[in-house]
Every structure is written in structure tokens, then in C-alpha cells.
Amino acid sequence: MKDNQAKYPQLRFKGFTDPWEDRKFFESIASTIDFRGRTPKKLGMDWSESGYLALSALNVKNGYIDPLADAHYGDENLYKKWMSGKELKKGQVLFTTEAPMGNVAQVPDNNGYILSQRTVAFETKEDMMTNDFLAVLLKSPLVFNNLSALSSGGTAKGVSQKSLKGLSITVPFDIDEQQKIGSFFKQLDDTIALHQRKLAKLKELKQGYLQKLFPKNGSKFPQLRFAGFADAWEQRKLNQLTNSVYQGINTAADKVKYSVSGVPILQAKHITDGNLNFNGVRFLNEQSYNSYFPKYSPQKGDILFANIGTIGPSVIVDSATKFLIAWNILKLSVVSDVYAKFIQYQLVRLNGKHYFSKIVTGNATKFINKDDLLNVQFEVPLLDEQKEISKILMNIDQLIAANQRKLEKLQELKKGYLQKMFC
Known part of the structure; x- marks a missing residue:
């Protein structure tokens, strides 16, 4: 397809028939927050045990923020000095610029976060694009491939604001269509995140049983035991x-x-x-x-x-x-x-x-x-107790496998929609 030809996505919501339009990326962006290179040390301060969570390429995942992934926190003083009047707002789009490049999530609330290493935040122009749509657009295969082509570096690819200026995007002019697309993928991301949390809890449950159903520190008796078993291991x-x-x-x-x-x-x-x-x-x-x-x-x-x-x-x-x-x-x-x-x-x-x-x-x-x-x-222990312990762990493994399959299907579904709903 030539650049001057009308562009239509393969799959779209009812009621929308107009062609999508080409724009340069920053035409739709109202503001960009980027504290590239900023560290507590450069501000004469240090991280804290608790406080404001720092958002970085380590914990900004695709579609969500993982608060446990190598978390850093800043106290009130660091937060104010670091963010310096550029506080993050709910819905702003977070984008990791390198290591890894291309993870996209949104600021989940207005509780206050520190924008840290290798991550930028975008706010869209309300009359041109919604934040929810931008979050999905940046995850679409076509845009990601274009970003990869514009990126620099060898093994660890990275994208700068300069290279983003050269990024062309194709979007629906109608804000209502953008809202429908953004809302659809937001619901899908929420469902995926729910299954990810459920899967993580099942794995934690299994680890807990592995600790409690087996003796520790030279003991001959486990902490947790089935009724009817009392013999030493x-x-x-x-x-x-x-x-x-x-x-x-x-x-x-x-x-x-x-x-x-x-x-x-x-x-x-x-x-x-x-x-x-x-x-x-x-x-x-x-x-x-x-x-x-x-x-x-x-x-x-x-x-x-x-x-x-x-x-x-x-x-x-x-x-x-x-x-x-x-x-x-x-x-x-x-x-x-x-x-x-x-x-x-x-x-x-x-x-x-x-x-x-x-x-x-x-x-x-x-x-x-x-x-x-x-x-x-x-x-x-005796054979019967071995079987009982294995039985409960196998049941958890089956639940883990079933939830893993559901999660993979949802991720494949999302991948398919991203390919068909953008052009």
C-alpha cells in the first residue's frame, strides 16, 4: 500500500467507516516527561525503604506495573526534588525506551510516582488522541517494528525522543473510535493481569506447601501433615x-x-x-x-x-x-x-x-x-503419605497449568487483535 492511499484496519467496530490518517507521533502529544540520566546520587540524596515507588524499565511491564520487580522508593523530599512540578497523573502513558525497549503501561492512579531510569511518560492532546488509545497503539506490531527500525544500539536496543520525532503513525480521526479501541484493550489487559495475579498466587501456594509439607533443618516431622500420619520420616x-x-x-x-x-x-x-x-x-x-x-x-x-x-x-x-x-x-x-x-x-x-x-x-x-x-x-515418609503429599501438589500443578493455558490464549488473542485492529 502506498502512503497516499486510504488506510483501513482489517477489523473495526460497527459504525466506523472513515479511513485512518497518517500523523507524526508528536503531533498528538501534549507533553513528555523524561528524566533521562537522573539518579538520587545526582540530586545529593538516596533511595528509601518505603515511600513513592520509582517507575523504571525494570517494573514497567506490558500492560501493567510490577511493584515487586526490583522496587526502589523515594521519600517526600526526593519525590519533590525529582519530579519538580511534573507529577505523574492517572492514565498517562509510560513507555520504556531501552532494556527493554517498548514496554507500555499507564499510570494507575494519582498516588504519586517517581519517573526513573529508561522510562518516559506521555500525555496526549485530548482533541487528537486518547491516552488509552496511545497505550494500545504503541503496543501494535506495526508501530513496534517502526520503532525498532528507528532505534539505536546493538544487543540492547534503545529509542530516543529524537528518533520518536521520525515515527509516523496511522490513527482514526474519530475520537469515539479511539475510545472504543482503547477501552476494549484496557478490559483485555485487565483480564490478562487478573490471570497473571491468579497464576502468581497459585505458584506462591505451591511454594508454601513445598516448605510446610516437608521436614526442615534436620527434623523428622513436617510442619503440616495429613490426618492419620504420625510416624517419623x-x-x-x-x-x-x-x-x-x-x-x-x-x-x-x-x-x-x-x-x-x-x-x-x-x-x-x-x-x-x-x-x-x-x-x-x-x-x-x-x-x-x-x-x-x-x-x-x-x-x-x-x-x-x-x-x-x-x-x-x-x-x-x-x-x-x-x-x-x-x-x-x-x-x-x-x-x-x-x-x-x-x-x-x-x-x-x-x-x-x-x-x-x-x-x-x-x-x-x-x-x-x-x-x-x-x-x-x-x-x-511411608508410601501412602508420599502419595497424599504428591496428590495435593499435583492438583495445584494442574490448576497452574490450566491458568497458564488460559493466560497464553488471552495473550494470543490480544496479539491477533493488535494485528487486525491497526493499519
Whole structure:
């Protein structure tokens, strides 16, 4: 499409048929607040334990502000000296200029915030554009791609006010259409934020159970216990809980020849969030698979543990899907009086406590020796209690997975709308 041709979005609200118009970015901007380079030290002051939250590229996310992400606060004196009469107002559009470039959120209220590093705030001209529409426009793929083209820097891309002056945008002239678009995406962002908070709470709940359902500090009794269980837990090394342990195929030493299809061979990077991710795997043909079966072919109920390069992720094989494991994964099969999922949750718990960093070795590539892992002590109750503990944690995992899927669908939905509702 040529620049002088009329432009229409693929998808729009009923009642709007006029073409969108081209403008330079700053034609629609009434004011810009940018304290680039300003720090407490340059003002002869310092951050505080509490007070006014500083908004920066660290906590301005896409569609929301994360108050827990590397938060800094300023007291009343710092706030007044820093903002110097340019206080942020509810609805103003926040835009991160670098590291990362392009996150967009809006000032949530009039409680007062400090505009900090790598973030600018925009206020639109009311008769030309709404703040809500600008917040969505800056997230649209076309505008983001244009910003990327105007940005400077190598690995860490950045955009300046000078480069923003060269940014062309296409917008509806009708403010009512802008308001409808802005309101629609605001509701969608609120729904996404709700699911993000719900997901975070479920993950916190799981961490709480992982702390309370297992003994701590050498104790033989957990803080939280199911009715009917009172026996002391037993300390056993991992080598007493397993009957076979194998490292995956050394693909380099074996000079493995991959094929375009066949049996997938998984590496440590394919263990994500307690699940097996088959995206981007490489394959071996059936003949090669047969030469490695069954030693390197996990069976249902086996535990897989990443012990080279990527350290700590683990997963239970929960299906009969045929695949092989590569050199950076350990395959563990447990003895009959042990519930595999319970041991895997123990591994998750230890990984969350950064325990494995104590037994890691190696320089360029970090790894855990198989024998060092098998020497790790585990607290273990009777089999029935292992199953009860695993059951409640699996229920939470299912809720986490369901909410993660909902969140991903909402994010994909938003991505699709951003592509179709802008031109």
C-alpha cells in the first residue's frame, strides 16, 4: 500500500467507516516527561525503604506495573526534588525506551510516582488522541517494528525522543473510535493481569506447601501433615531410592547422525516448568533408536533430571511416548517403596532452595556428577503419605497449568487483535 492511499484496519467496530490518517507521533502529544540520566546520587540524596515507588524499565511491564520487580522508593523530599512540578497523573502513558525497549503501561492512579531510569511518560492532546488509545497503539506490531527500525544500539536496543520525532503513525480521526479501541484493550489487559495475579498466587501456594509439607533443618516431622500420619520420616540417600540411573546419550562422542523425522531426542532445555517440551527437538531414525533402547529410552514413571549446563529442572515421564534423552539429562528409576512423583517434588524443592549450587562442579560448563547427586539425603515418609503429599501438589500443578493455558490464549488473542485492529 502506498502512503497516499486510504488506510483501513482489517477489523473495526460497527459504525466506523472513515479511513485512518497518517500523523507524526508528536503531533498528538501534549507533553513528555523524561528524566533521562537522573539518579538520587545526582540530586545529593538516596533511595528509601518505603515511600513513592520509582517507575523504571525494570517494573514497567506490558500492560501493567510490577511493584515487586526490583522496587526502589523515594521519600517526600526526593519525590519533590525529582519530579519538580511534573507529577505523574492517572492514565498517562509510560513507555520504556531501552532494556527493554517498548514496554507500555499507564499510570494507575494519582498516588504519586517517581519517573526513573529508561522510562518516559506521555500525555496526549485530548482533541487528537486518547491516552488509552496511545497505550494500545504503541503496543501494535506495526508501530513496534517502526520503532525498532528507528532505534539505536546493538544487543540492547534503545529509542530516543529524537528518533520518536521520525515515527509516523496511522490513527482514526474519530475520537469515539479511539475510545472504543482503547477501552476494549484496557478490559483485555485487565483480564490478562487478573490471570497473571491468579497464576502468581497459585505458584506462591505451591511454594508454601513445598516448605510446610516437608521436614526442615534436620527434623523428622513436617510442619503440616495429613490426618492419620504420625510416624517419623526416614533419611535415605538418593542411591537408596533408585534402582537404575543412566546419563543420556553422548551425541558428540557417538557421532550421532540426526534425521528429519523419527524418534525425538530431548535435551535439558526441553524440561520446562515440570513438563516435557518437544518444540525444537532433533530426531534419530528407528535403526539408531533401536541401538540405544532401552538404556536411553525413558519409560512411564521415570524421573528425568537436568544435570549438565542447565542444572536442576526435573520432570516425571507420564506417558508411553517414545523418545530418547541426550547427554545432559539423568534418567532415574525408583524402588518399589517410593513414589516417583514424590521424589521429583523433592528435587523441585531442593532446586527452589538453590541446593544444587552446592554440589555443582565444572568451569565453562557446570554439571553435577551422578554420584554426587545420588549421595544427596532425602527425608522420606511411608508410601501412602508420599502419595497424599504428591496428590495435593499435583492438583495445584494442574490448576497452574490450566491458568497458564488460559493466560497464553488471552495473550494470543490480544496479539491477533493488535494485528487486525491497526493499519
